[in-house]
Amino acid sequence: MAPPRWKSGDGRRRRLLLLLCCCLLAFPCHAQQITNTNTNISHRSDQGGIHSFVGTYGINYGRIADNLPPPEVVARLLKLAKIRNVKIYDAEHKVLDAFRGTGLNLVVAIPNEFLKDMAANPAKAMDWLNENVQPYYPSTRIVGITVGNEVLGGADTGLAEALVGAVLNVHDALRMLRLDAKIELSTPHSEAVFANSYPPSACVFKDDLMVYLRPLLDFFSKTGAPFYVNAYPFLAYMSDPSHIDINYALFKPNAGIVDPKTGLHYDNMFDAQLDAAYFALEAAGYSGMEVRVAETGWASAGDATEAGANMENAVTYDRNLRKRLFLRKGTPYRPDRVAKAYIFALFNEDLKPGPTSERHYGLFKPDGSVSINIGLKGLLPSSAPPHPLLPFKRVGAWGWIVQYSAALLPCTLFFLALGT
DSSP: OOOOOOOGGGHHHHHHHHHHHHHHHHHHHHHHHHHHHHHHHHHHHHHHOSOSOOSSEEEEOOOOOSSOOOHHHHHHHHHHTTOOEEEOSSOOHHHHHHTTTSOOEEEEEEOGGGHHHHHHOHHHHHHHHHHHTTTTTTTSOEEEEEESSSOTTSSOHHHHHHHHHHHHHHHHHHHHTTOTTTSEEEOEEOGGGEEEOSSGGGOEEOGGGHHHHHHHHHHHHHHTOOEEEEOOHHHHHHHOTTTSOHHHHTTOSOOOEEOTTTOOEESSHHHHHHHHHHHHHHHHTOTTOOEEEEEEOOOSOOOTTSTTOSHHHHHHHHHHHHHHHHTOOOOSSOTTSOOOEEEEOSBOOTTOOSSGGGGOOOSBOTTSOBSSOSSOOOSSOOOSOOOTTHHHHHHHHHHHHHHHHHHHHHHHHHHHHHHO
């Protein structure tokens, strides 16, 4: 039987149908690529479970202010800015509710004022978890709990004595709830725990703090938790601006320093501060422990006595830090340990006490617009100059158009050939 033949009047419809088929063949290729990419991401996430830190960049969401947007708006801002890792300084239920189902990784905190009670009474630790974790987990992705903040090195020795007991009791309660393998337990330290930090290889912990640090480090080495440190090149520079090159503190081109013991070269203070912590841990016998930065940032304004606190330096530091973290590389002494850091902070906090700088670390203003413009997208247009990387996002959109144009070109040529 002879195949059916097209009528001469159907030529235009035939050519249009062939063109439509070609278009449909072109577009699913990209859709399939997206599907495969998402599948791979989900697969990697499933393999490792809920990680306490995804990627290398996070942010501290402080709320000592009377003008901040509600937490549900903050969650939208964080997703718009593509920041996955978030750390707060308490366990505010409004935040926990607002973060439900968002996919944001949240670290909550047990404030210092609770530590003595938790150390003395294990039931207090369980009560805290039953009130602040159990009703929200896992729909709110609580991936970590910090027990206290900068406890060691302060004036309250009673609080320092309570820290270890509180950590152990919280861990026991997590284990009873079968959450100890899903929620990371840690405590952030200030640089006050170090006897010295320059050069990095000379850094050691203060002798009088080892009575508290030793059991903490023993415990965290068993659980696999990192050593969290609050590292601020801004504070180091401000303390000695006549002897510290501000370019070294800001990741700008400079001669750097060479550690006389190791011969390692440092071209920025952030890496040197990280390695100083690694050397201190090694000297104490914990060479396998990871160091992560719980806080770092640069003030965009300050008092006359606060050297370097201005918007230009804040933009430079936060922008260059973000670029450095996105390289996913280690430090000169620990090249295989990828640096990870929580930036301080999400917002300017107008009620924080202390010098002016304390109220001017925020990347965003309370209305959700950008304050320190490092290329993140805010809820409102920013009046600040655009970040140099922004044009590349527009180039990416043109690349999408070029991709489809290339896919359709053969179809178009085929269509033209049929018409001849």
